[in-house]
Every structure is written in structure tokens, then in C-alpha cells.
Amino acid sequence: MDRRDFLRSTGKIALASLGLTIAASMKGGPVDAAPKFTAYPFTLGVASGDPWPDSVVLWTRLAPDPLNGGGMSGKDVPVKWEVARDDKFRKVVREGAGFARAQLGHSVHVEVDGLEPNRVYYYRFKAGKEVSPTGRTKTLPAYGSQVSKMTFAIASCQNYPQGYYTAYRHMAAEELDLVFHLGDYIYEGPGPAPTTPSPRYHNGPEIFTLEDYRNRYALYKSDSDLQAAHAKFPWVVSMDDHEIENNHAGLIPEKNQPIEPFLARKAAAFQAYYENMPLRSSSLPSGFTMQLYRQFQYGDLANVQVLDTRQFRDDQASGDGRKPPTPESDSADRSIMGEEQEQWLLSGLNQSQAHWNIIPQQVFFCERDFLIGTGDEFSMDAWDGYPANRDRILSFAKQKGLSNLVVLTGDVHSNWASEIKADFNNPDSEILGAEFVGTSITSGGDGYDITDAQQNILAENPHIKFYNNQRGYVVCTATPESFQADYRIVPYVTRPGAPIVTRASFLMEKGKPGLQKIYDGAVTV
Known part of the structure; x- marks a missing residue:
């Protein structure tokens, strides 16, 4: 029995003994x-x-004392809700009451049904005599209906101490249908010491317990710019590593450590994630398992399959880091998504008749060789550490004649745009779509545009067409004829108030595989 199998088997025993499930909380x-x-x-x-x-x-x-466990009693609290067609609530279309459950951190998750497709609604809550801020949301178009346009943003990696969330304030001013958050909503580490100069600070040391995670989410979610973006659009969220622990792999912690404490930490992190995200009850975690890969249909325009590349992956090969390929990393048995999720993805692609197949996920998908010249050096934490899994997806897409894949990625704190090749080692290989990697909201600090070292990486990887290392988000616009990605950046995050500009725009036209750079800085190409 290898280490991975041992950890999985002992982990299940440990979880059963800990009894860490929150399904009973719904009662x-x-x-x-x-x-x-x-x-x-x-x-x-x-x-x-x-x-x-x-x-x-x-x-x-409900959190009257958000940074100290919430400040609520141990009882459930009735909460009323309203949904209206106008922000003055003159035309209320749905209303009801639910509970802020004490066992779920006094969070409220209302799954409102009976709404009309492709329509903007406004909502609010009332608890006791207190009324919440008003939120705005929007439903998806009817299944299979003809849709002329879809506009959304992708965001990720918002390390609180490293900067201000100014990008979210600008995002809230955009005209979007929805937002995809691709992971690293919080960071689990201690952050800088109070004696170290920093834009902001974490509220305590590294987090491990449920109360720790609740307080960390409260710190992040207390930011007014983040709240503004949440209140303006519906979000589809997914988790990467820092919501639990850096570079963990499934049930395997980043470093060798006893399995029981890690599983307890993971169960606590999953519960806190659910408590603080607008997720359906189908994503309610049970211990260290949580349903986060899921599918959305945007009329006939887009088939969207959100992946989970952290929960079901095999351990990183060769001890993680940047390494040359080895028989371990190249093994056909290795997976970054697990067999069940892989078959779900392929089945969705097989059945899709949408103009675009959009895959929001966490880590770099396209091949990215860091070694200049002879040889290869890949990130073992990205899809390059699981090439057989990627090859199975690309082989399927090639067999189906797909050229409309759009992979959306976070994680690396920088902007990239790449053409997805059926074979990255063959310059003449078919182009199956594009990957748009969005930079961080704050992680990495102010950043810079590009250096000679990154220029060399672009030259080493001719399918990669763009790099930028500043903070911001990506706005994507899909029509039946084209898919456009606008890289929106702020010049600084270490102080508030930065302006927003478009650094570059790329276009992929239906029936014309390949990326076109249509805007670069202030010069139209």
C-alpha cells in the first residue's frame, strides 16, 4: 500500500471516529x-x-461581532427574505422565511425557485428589527434558448494582507451577468507580523479550527469592496488550496504530518467555506468531502463545467515544486481530478451542443516549460504534473472535433493567454481552444508588467501568447461568433484608490482556431 492509499484508508477511519459531519445541522x-x-x-x-x-x-x-466568532447566541434565528423586480421592493415576487443556523455559523442559504429566466432581481433579508443591505442578482437564460451575449468576470487569489480589494470595487461597476471565483478566497497562513510594514494584517496566526476559519472569512468578507462585488452579481465559486492548506492534494497534507489533525482541519475548512459562500445544499460538506464540481447551461451559448482539481487529485509527483518530467509524473494512472469527475467532464463535453464549452478551474492547464533551452521543467502542482489526465481530455476533444474549449484559470497570480493544442510538442498540432489565466486580486502585491525572464518563457512556449504580472481580473464576453477576454488591471494594490485599465484583449472567433490580440495597452492591433 503506497502513502496515498494508506492516508485515504486511515483517513476514513479517523473521520468516522471524529464524527465530523454537519448534515445534521440542517435539522x-x-x-x-x-x-x-x-x-x-x-x-x-x-x-x-x-x-x-x-x-x-x-x-x-448574522455576525454582530464578526471577528470574535460572530457574536451570536447558540440558538437558531428566524430570518425573512424578499425577492423583487425593483430595488425599492414595490414588486415583490417571492418571499419567505428561513433560519440562520447556529451550527452553521448563523449563515443563511435560501434556494429561491419560481423565478423567470434571464432576469435581474433584487433581494434583502430581515432578522428581528434589522434589515440587510440590498443585493442584486440575475437568473440564467432558459435551457436551450438562443442567447446573443454573455459577459462575466473571473477572479482569484485575494491575500488580505498583501493589498486592498480595489479591483472588486471596479468589478462592481462593470456590466456582468455573473462572476466565477476560481479559488484562494482566503489564505490560511499567519501573514506578516504586526511589527512588519504591510498594507493590512491577518487577524491571528495560522488557522486550524472551525472558529479560526470563521474568523478569517469574517475578516475577508468585512471588506466593503468585496461586499460590493458580491451584492452586484451572482457568483459561482470554486475552491483551490489556501481555503484549507497550501498545496495539499486530496487527503494528503502539504508536508508529512499526522493524518487525523489534517482531516479535522479539512473538515473545519469545508464547513466554514460552505457557511460563507452562496452554495446550494447539494454542496453541504460531509466531513472532508464536498460537492464542488458542477454544471451550468447558459442557454445555447455556453456549456459551463466548473472543475475541482484539488479534492480528488493524486499527490504531486517528485515531491512537488518545479521538476523535470519523470516516470512518476508521466504515469497514465495519475489524475488531478479523479476518475468520476473526469468521466463527468467528458460526458458533458460529449452531450454539449453549445457554441462554447467553458471550463472554470484552478491551476495552469496548458503546458508551461520553465527551462529555457534543452530539457523541460514543469510545475508538479499544475496539470503539467498530471499530463496523462490532460492528454485524455485533449484526445477526446480532438476526436470530437472540438475547437471551442475555453479554460479559465487562477492560482498563479499573473495573467496569461494560451492556445490549447492537441499536442503541445507539435507546433502544427490542432488548436482546440484557449486558456485564459487571470491574475490575483491582491496576492503578490503591486507586481509589474513583464521581465526578460518571462519573455524567455513565452519564447520557450510558443502556444503562450501573453503574460502580465499586475493585479486585477478578466472580463469575458461570449457571443455565438466569438469569445473575447479583456485583462483588466490596477497599477497598485498596496494602497487604496487605484484606477482600472485594460492591459490587453484577446479574441477567439468561431471557426477560426487561434488567439488574436486585438488590443495591447493603448494601441489597437
């Missing part, structure tokens, strides 16, 4: 029917997510 407990709050309870704002044509999830969390 509720004692109720405080007439709550009196010590302070305004909606300090963490409101959010919506996982939209369908007739339904959307509405979220909030």
Missing part, C-alpha cells in the same frame, strides 16, 4: 424567536450564487 436546534442583537448583524453583507434559469441561492450570515 436545526433551539430557536430565538425574538432576537436582540448587540450590534448590526449584517456586517458581512449579502451574496447570491449558483444561478439557474428559475432559481438562485441567496446568502447572508
Whole structure:
């Protein structure tokens, strides 16, 4: 039995003994029917997510003392909600009541149904005598309906101490249908010491317990710019590594350590993630498992399959890091997504008749060789560390004659644009689509545009067409004829108030495989 199998088998035993499941929390407990709050309870704002044509999830969390466990009693609290067609709530179309469950951090997840497709709605909550801020959301178009345009943003990696969330304030001013968050919503580490100069600071040391994770989410979600972006659009969220622990792989922690504490930490992290995200009950975690890969249909325009490349992956090959390929990394048995999720992805691609097959996910998908000249050096944490898994997907796409793949990626704190090749070692190989890697919101600090070292990497990887190392997000616009990605950047994050500009724009036209750079800085190409 290898280390991975040993950890998985012992992990299941450990989890059973710990009894770390929160499914029972949905049944509720004692109720405080007439709550009196010590302070305004909606300090963490409101959010919506996982939209369908007739339904959307509405979220909030009661936290009058957000950085100290929330400041609520141990009882469930009734919460009323309203959905209207106007922000003055003159035309309320749906309303009801739910509970802020004490066992779920007094979070509220309302799955509103009976809504009309492709329509903007407004929502709010009421607990006791307190009323939440108003949120805005939007349903998806009807299944199979003809859609002329879809506009969305991708974001990731928002390390709180490393900068201000100015990019989110600009995002909230965009005209978007929805937002995809690709992971690293929080960072688990201690951050800089209070004596070290830093734009901002974490609220405590490295986090391990459920209360630790709750307080860390409260710190991040207390940011007004992040709240503004959540309140303006529905979000579809996915998790990478820092929501739990850096570079973990499934049930395997980053470093050799006892399995029981890691599994307890992972269960706590999953629960806190659910408590703080606009997720459906189908994503309610049970211990260290959580359903995060899921599918959305945007009319006939886009088939969207959100991946989870962290929870089911094999351990990183060769001890992780940047390494040359080895028989271990090249093994046909290795997977970054697990067999069940891989078959789900391929089945979705096989059945799709949409103009675009969009795959939001976490880590660099295209081949990226860091070694200049003879030989190869790849990131073992990215798809390059699992090439057989990637080859199976690309072989399937080639067999199906697909040239409309759009992979959306976060993780690396920089902007990249690449053509997806059926064979990255063959310059004449078919182009199956494009990967758009979005930079971080703050992680990495102010950053820079590009250096000679990165220019050399682009030359070493001719399928990669663009690099930029500044902070921001990517706005994507899909039509039946084209897919465009606009890289939106801020010049600095270490102080607030930065402006936003478009650094570059790339276009992929239907029936014309390959990327066209249509804008670079202030010069139209």
C-alpha cells in the first residue's frame, strides 16, 4: 500500500471516529424567536450564487461581532427574505422565511425557485428589527434558448494582507451577468507580523479550527469592496488550496504530518467555506468531502463545467515544486481530478451542443516549460504534473472535433493567454481552444508588467501568447461568433484608490482556431 492509499484508508477511519459531519445541522436546534442583537448583524453583507434559469441561492450570515466568532447566541434565528423586480421592493415576487443556523455559523442559504429566466432581481433579508443591505442578482437564460451575449468576470487569489480589494470595487461597476471565483478566497497562513510594514494584517496566526476559519472569512468578507462585488452579481465559486492548506492534494497534507489533525482541519475548512459562500445544499460538506464540481447551461451559448482539481487529485509527483518530467509524473494512472469527475467532464463535453464549452478551474492547464533551452521543467502542482489526465481530455476533444474549449484559470497570480493544442510538442498540432489565466486580486502585491525572464518563457512556449504580472481580473464576453477576454488591471494594490485599465484583449472567433490580440495597452492591433 503506497502513502496515498494508506492516508485515504486511515483517513476514513479517523473521520468516522471524529464524527465530523454537519448534515445534521440542517435539522436545526433551539430557536430565538425574538432576537436582540448587540450590534448590526449584517456586517458581512449579502451574496447570491449558483444561478439557474428559475432559481438562485441567496446568502447572508448574522455576525454582530464578526471577528470574535460572530457574536451570536447558540440558538437558531428566524430570518425573512424578499425577492423583487425593483430595488425599492414595490414588486415583490417571492418571499419567505428561513433560519440562520447556529451550527452553521448563523449563515443563511435560501434556494429561491419560481423565478423567470434571464432576469435581474433584487433581494434583502430581515432578522428581528434589522434589515440587510440590498443585493442584486440575475437568473440564467432558459435551457436551450438562443442567447446573443454573455459577459462575466473571473477572479482569484485575494491575500488580505498583501493589498486592498480595489479591483472588486471596479468589478462592481462593470456590466456582468455573473462572476466565477476560481479559488484562494482566503489564505490560511499567519501573514506578516504586526511589527512588519504591510498594507493590512491577518487577524491571528495560522488557522486550524472551525472558529479560526470563521474568523478569517469574517475578516475577508468585512471588506466593503468585496461586499460590493458580491451584492452586484451572482457568483459561482470554486475552491483551490489556501481555503484549507497550501498545496495539499486530496487527503494528503502539504508536508508529512499526522493524518487525523489534517482531516479535522479539512473538515473545519469545508464547513466554514460552505457557511460563507452562496452554495446550494447539494454542496453541504460531509466531513472532508464536498460537492464542488458542477454544471451550468447558459442557454445555447455556453456549456459551463466548473472543475475541482484539488479534492480528488493524486499527490504531486517528485515531491512537488518545479521538476523535470519523470516516470512518476508521466504515469497514465495519475489524475488531478479523479476518475468520476473526469468521466463527468467528458460526458458533458460529449452531450454539449453549445457554441462554447467553458471550463472554470484552478491551476495552469496548458503546458508551461520553465527551462529555457534543452530539457523541460514543469510545475508538479499544475496539470503539467498530471499530463496523462490532460492528454485524455485533449484526445477526446480532438476526436470530437472540438475547437471551442475555453479554460479559465487562477492560482498563479499573473495573467496569461494560451492556445490549447492537441499536442503541445507539435507546433502544427490542432488548436482546440484557449486558456485564459487571470491574475490575483491582491496576492503578490503591486507586481509589474513583464521581465526578460518571462519573455524567455513565452519564447520557450510558443502556444503562450501573453503574460502580465499586475493585479486585477478578466472580463469575458461570449457571443455565438466569438469569445473575447479583456485583462483588466490596477497599477497598485498596496494602497487604496487605484484606477482600472485594460492591459490587453484577446479574441477567439468561431471557426477560426487561434488567439488574436486585438488590443495591447493603448494601441489597437
